[in-house]
Amino acid sequence: MGKQTQNFVAMVFSVAWVILVALCKITAESTIESEALLRWKASLPDQPILQSWATAAQSNSSTAQSPCGWRGITCDAAGNVTEINLAYTGLRGTLAKLDISSFRNLLRLDLKVNQLTGRIPENIGIVSKLQFLDLSTNSLNGTLPLSLANLTQVYELDVSRNNITGELDPQLFPDGTNQSKTGLISIKNLLFQDTLLGGRIPNEIGNLKNLVLIALDGNSFYGPIPPSLGNCSELSILRLTENQLTGPIPPAIGSLSKLTDIRLFTNKLSGPVPQGLGNLSALTVLHLAENNFTGQLPPQVCRGEKLVNFTAAFNSFTGPIPESLRNCKSLYRIRLEYNQLTGYINQDFGVYPNLTYIDISHNKLKGEISPAWGACQKLSLLRIGGNMIRGKIPDEILQLNQLVELDLSSNQLSGEIPKQIGNLSALSILRLNENKFSGQIPADIGMLSNLQSLDLSGNMLSGSVPSQVGDCSKLQSLNLSQNSMNGTIPYQIGNLFALQDLLDLSYNSFSGEIPSQLGRLTNLITLNISHNNLSGSIPNSLSDMLSLSNINLSYNNLEGPLPVGNIFNSAKPEDFSNNKGLCGKIQVFQPCNTSTAEPGGGNKNRKRVIIVVASLGSALFASLMLVGIFVFLSKKISKYASKEEESPANCEEPFSLWYFNGKIVYDDILEATKNFDGTYCIGEGATGKVYKAEMPGGQVLAVKRLRSQVDGIGIEGSKTFLNEIAALTETRHRNIVKLHGFSSRGIHTFLVYEFMERGSLADMLRSDKEAIELDWPKRAEIVKGVAQALSYLHHDCVPPIIHRDISSKNVLMCSNLEAHVSDFGTARILEPDASNWTAFAGTYGYAAPELAYTMAVTEKCDVYSFGVLVLEVLMGKHPGDLISKMQAQHVESINIKDILDSRLPPPIEQKTADELMNLALSCLQDSPQSRPTMRSLAQLLEVEISHA
Numbered sequence: 001m002g003k004q005t006q007n008f009v010a011m012v013f014s015v016a017w018v019i020l021v022a023l024c025k026i027t028a029e030s031t032i033e034s035e036a037l038l039r040w041k042a043s044l045p046d047q048p049i050l051q052s053w054a055t056a057a058q059s060n061s062s063t064a065q066s067p068c069g070w071r072g073i074t075c076d077a078a079g080n081v082t083e084i085n086l087a088y089t090g091l092r093g094t095l096a097k098l099d100i101s102s103f104r105n106l107l108r109l110d111l112k113v114n115q116l117t118g119r120i121p122e123n124i125g126i127v128s129k130l131q132f133l134d135l136s137t138n139s140l141n142g143t144l145p146l147s148l149a150n151l152t153q154v155y156e157l158d159v160s161r162n163n164i165t166g167e168l169d170p171q172l173f174p175d176g177t178n179q180s181k182t183g184l185i186s187i188k189n190l191l192f193q194d195t196l197l198g199g200r201i202p203n204e205i206g207n208l209k210n211l212v213l214i215a216l217d218g219n220s221f222y223g224p225i226p227p228s229l230g231n232c233s234e235l236s237i238l239r240l241t242e243n244q245l246t247g248p249i250p251p252a253i254g255s256l257s258k259l260t261d262i263r264l265f266t267n268k269l270s271g272p273v274p275q276g277l278g279n280l281s282a283l284t285v286l287h288l289a290e291n292n293f294t295g296q297l298p299p300q301v302c303r304g305e306k307l308v309n310f311t312a313a314f315n316s317f318t319g320p321i322p323e324s325l326r327n328c329k330s331l332y333r334i335r336l337e338y339n340q341l342t343g344y345i346n347q348d349f350g351v352y353p354n355l356t357y358i359d360i361s362h363n364k365l366k367g368e369i370s371p372a373w374g375a376c377q378k379l380s381l382l383r384i385g386g387n388m389i390r391g392k393i394p395d396e397i398l399q400l401n402q403l404v405e406l407d408l409s410s411n412q413l414s415g416e417i418p419k420q421i422g423n424l425s426a427l428s429i430l431r432l433n434e435n436k437f438s439g440q441i442p443a444d445i446g447m448l449s450n451l452q453s454l455d456l457s458g459n460m461l462s463g464s465v466p467s468q469v470g471d472c473s474k475l476q477s478l479n480l481s482q483n484s485m486n487g488t489i490p491y492q493i494g495n496l497f498a499l500q501d502l503l504d505l506s507y508n509s510f511s512g513e514i515p516s517q518l519g520r521l522t523n524l525i526t527l528n529i530s531h532n533n534l535s536g537s538i539p540n541s542l543s544d545m546l547s548l549s550n551i552n553l554s555y556n557n558l559e560g561p562l563p564v565g566n567i568f569n570s571a572k573p574e575d576f577s578n579n580k581g582l583c584g585k586i587q588v589f590q591p592c593n594t595s596t597a598e599p600g601g602g603n604k605n606r607k608r609v610i611i612v613v614a615s616l617g618s619a620l621f622a623s624l625m626l627v628g629i630f631v632f633l634s635k636k637i638s639k640y641a642s643k644e645e646e647s648p649a650n651c652e653e654p655f656s657l658w659y660f661n662g663k664i665v666y667d668d669i670l671e672a673t674k675n676f677d678g679t680y681c682i683g684e685g686a687t688g689k690v691y692k693a694e695m696p697g698g699q700v701l702a703v704k705r706l707r708s709q710v711d712g713i714g715i716e717g718s719k720t721f722l723n724e725i726a727a728l729t730e731t732r733h734r735n736i737v738k739l740h741g742f743s744s745r746g747i748h749t750f751l752v753y754e755f756m757e758r759g760s761l762a763d764m765l766r767s768d769k770e771a772i773e774l775d776w777p778k779r780a781e782i783v784k785g786v787a788q789a790l791s792y793l794h795h796d797c798v799p800p801i802i803h804r805d806i807s808s809k810n811v812l813m814c815s816n817l818e819a820h821v822s823d824f825g826t827a828r829i830l831e832p833d834a835s836n837w838t839a840f841a842g843t844y845g846y847a848a849p850e851l852a853y854t855m856a857v858t859e860k861c862d863v864y865s866f867g868v869l870v871l872e873v874l875m876g877k878h879p880g881d882l883i884s885k886m887q888a889q890h891v892e893s894i895n896i897k898d899i900l901d902s903r904l905p906p907p908i909e910q911k912t913a914d915e916l917m918n919l920a921l922s923c924l925q926d927s928p929q930s931r932p933t934m935r936s937l938a939q940l941l942e943v944e945i946s947h948a
């Protein structure tokens with residue numbers, strides 16, 4: 001062999017050796033990492049999400065030794081783990097056995113929105129290359145480990161929405177020197193929102209030279225805002241809301257020229273706001289509300305012409321409206337109510353093409369309403385009540401067809417209420433009270449079909465009430481008191497079935513008789529028609545007003561007998577005083593001479609709330625119950641056979657739980673449905689038909705009559721049933737359809753629920769017109785409402801109630817489009833012997849996969865169905881096989897924009913849509929244990945979807 005050859009061989013060998021060593025190193029490295037991951041996995045509850053985490057022996061994949069292909073694991077080219085991302089996977093367990101020191105090359109650790117408990121590893125600081133750490137929205141507790149101070153490369157640290165306690169240790173932050181070697185030197189985004197942290201905010205925080213975003217909102221921090229924050233020259237977002245911070249805003253904050261978003265509301269801050277805040281030319285959001293600030297608002301607050309959202313409400317600000325607001329065309333939202341601001345509204349405000357919300361009520365503002373405001377075409381809320389504003393309502397204002405609330409109350413406005421008020425078709429709240437308006441109420445008021453609250457009291461209005469008021473079918477509160485109106489009370493007011501809070505016509509000059517139609521207002525709580533010239537007798541129908549708790553008929557010319565029942569049994573004499581000749585049982589009145597007493601009919605004293613019966617979940621439930629009742633009844637009947645004929649009510653008692661004034665409505669329902677005649681049927685479910693019943697007082701009931709089925713079950717079953725129903729009638733939640741009770745006698749048995757005007761979510765989504773009405777914010781609210789209802793059933797009811805049949809058919813919508821979960825809990829009646837039955841397995845397309853092979857119905861079945869529902873709300877239709885596609889592929893491969901309901905314009909808050917999608921996916925995991933709890937979902941949604 002020649003020398004050259006020898007050299008060549010040597011070279012080849014040495015190269016090969018180098019490669020071999022390198023390879024060994026890679027293998028060794030990934031062995032350490034994969035073993036650390038497997039040890040962690042072994043310490044966690046078994047969960048499919050970690051299925052791909054397995055050694056070669058466990059799975060036959062050739063790359064199994066390397067963790068690089070495992071779910072959530074990313075490696076660099078050398079095979080070192082650089083990222084662990086298990087966000088939104090429903091991960092359960094603790095971090096206690098995660099040997100973080102094995103991941104020397106880890107750059108990103110993202111575990112947000114899971115169910116991790118226990119503490120943050122004390123030694124987390126050892127992963128010194130870490131750049132990104134997000135543990136937000138878990139159930140971690142304990143304090144912040146001091147070793148975080150060693151994460152000198154981290155630019156984002158988010159521990160929000162955990163139960164982290166303790167204080168922010170100054171050591172977490174670099175010392176003041178430029179050579180500082182420890183502390184979160186590189187941090188840009190620091191988020192500790194909604195944790196349990198407290199104490200003072202250390203002044204050392206000002207040493208974070210790279211800080212861009214700091215969010216400490218929703219904690220218990222007290223003491224001052226550290227003036228040192230003024231050194232964080234990169235700071236763009238400062239969120240300190242909802243703490244107990246005191247003292248002034250440090251003037252140095254005003255020199256942070258990159259600030260775009262400052263939120264300090266709901267603290268105890270005081271003193272004047274530094275004028276420097278007005279020099280921040282990048283400012284888009286400034287929230288100062290609910291503090292104790294004094295002095296003037298910063299005059300140049302809109303200097304950069306980027307201000308979008310400005311709130312300073314509920315403080316003690318004085319002086320003028322900031323001068324730069326006049327031409328602040330960027331504004332969307334402004335809230336300055338409850339201060340002592342002075343100035344002239346026609347001069348200090350300009351035209352805002354984007355403005356949707358302005359509340360400057362309860363200040364000391366003068367001037368007239370500027371016609372220019374008519375150009376704020378997007379305005380949905382305008383409140384200027386409680387000022388000193390004069391003049392007329394300019395016609396231009398009446399072009400604001402998106403206006404939902406107009407409050408001009410407690411000013412000195414005059415002139416007539418313009419006829420064009422009828423143009424404000426979106427208007428829901430109209431408050432013109434306590435002004436000097438004169439003339440008649442325009443008949444066009446009847447065009448306000450969305451009006452819920454109308455207050456025209458305390459003006460100088462004259463003439464009669466236009467009968468068209470009766471067309472405002474959504475009106476819940478009507479106040480026309482303290483005017484100079486006359487004529488009769490239009491009987492059409494009796495058509496305002498939605499009236500609930502108040503009907504006040506007092507202190508006018510109304511004459512004639514009280515229209516008997518008022519008796520139809522069975523939801524009304526307060527009726528005041530005192531101080532008028534009303535005559536004749538009090539219609540007996542008024543005793544049909546089941547909800548009425550306050551009545552005032554005093555100072556009129558009424559005579560004759562007082563009706564009997566409901567309010568008339570509890571009212572006080574002064575409610576009827578100073579009339580012409582009332583008689584009746586109340587002490588101060590003469591007892592009525594029976595010959596003059598004219599019963600006006602309808603005095604049947606029925607308390608009926610509008611009710612509907614939703615569909616029942618389980619056919620079994622019905623049969624079980626009916627059989628139980630049958631057996632129970634048979635015994636009863638044989639025992640009381642002689643009495644049964646004359647007094648059927650004897651049999652009724654044990655089978656009725658009826659919480660409407662404790663009255664049984666069995667006969668009324670039978671009468672109203674003509675014995676469940678087919679013409680009254682409005683729907684059909686698995687267990688029976690739903691009927692609409694017009695009750696004698698004019699109220700509508702819908703009743704689900706359970707289909708009778710006979711099978712075998714003992715008397716204990718029916719007792720259980722009654723107990724269950726009793727428990728269910730006690731559940732009270734704004735997003736749950738109220739179950740009032742049930743009634744049963746003989747062959748008819750029915751459950752009675754609250755009535756939901758808009759029908760089911762399923763039906764609304766199916767109709768193009770109604771689907772469009774459900775815009776993105778409304779849909780987000782629906783998701784939130786259902787989550788809260790389920791969280792309540794699962795976590796606040798003892799014992800917990802599992803719904804078992806969540807679907808869009810069982811989410812009913814009330815008139816203001818709030819979601820109500822119906823038909824819950826009925827399946828629990830099968831317990832504890834559920835295994836004896838071929839259990840009902842939810843609605844096809846919503847049922848959790850495990851229901852196919854197990855009887856173990858848990859809360860997590862509801863969570864799965866909820867996930868389907870969320871997708872359905874986003875897509876506008878049932879997701880169908882998209883669910884299995886999503887589970888098979890990686891979620892990232894689905895473009896959310898492509899699947900959103902195309903009948904709506906794309907959402908403004910795309911982020912919310914993304915969040916909802918992720919949340920839905922976390923619910924749809926195969927493993928029940930990996931799905932989040934409804935409580936954590938409800939809490940997350942509460943934070944994500946809030947109307948700021």
Ligand SMILES: *[C@@H]1O[C@H](CO)[C@@H](O)[C@H](O)[C@H]1NC(C)=O
Nearest residue numbers: 029076077078079080104105
């Ligand atoms: C992998 O990690 C080891 C140990 O930290 C290190 O020696 C090696 O250089 C890393 N590989 C790369 C490519 O960074």
Ligand SMILES: *[C@@H]1O[C@H](CO)[C@@H](O)[C@H](O)[C@H]1NC(C)=O
Nearest residue numbers: 117118119139140141142163
């Ligand atoms: C933290 O959570 C764990 C498990 O959830 C619990 O056992 C422990 O008591 C909690 N510690 C504190 C201080 O709340």
Ligand SMILES: *[C@@H]1O[C@H](CO)[C@@H](O)[C@H](O)[C@H]1NC(C)=O
Nearest residue numbers: 117138139140141162163196
């Ligand atoms: C977190 O803290 C809140 C309030 O202190 C408590 O109600 C909740 O149960 C805690 N959650 C966990 C998971 O420890």
Ligand SMILES: *[C@@H]1O[C@H](CO)[C@@H](O)[C@H](O)[C@H]1NC(C)=O
Nearest residue numbers: 123125126146147148149150
């Ligand atoms: C930070 O790291 C240094 C050296 O790597 C170590 O001595 C120190 O104990 C660590 N600090 C914490 C709080 O873990």
Ligand SMILES: *[C@@H]1O[C@H](CO)[C@@H](O)[C@H](O)[C@H]1NC(C)=O
Nearest residue numbers: 267268269270290291292293
């Ligand atoms: C606001 O300040 C006044 C005195 O300046 C004080 O009486 C009041 O308690 C403070 N309010 C709050 C909420 O701190």
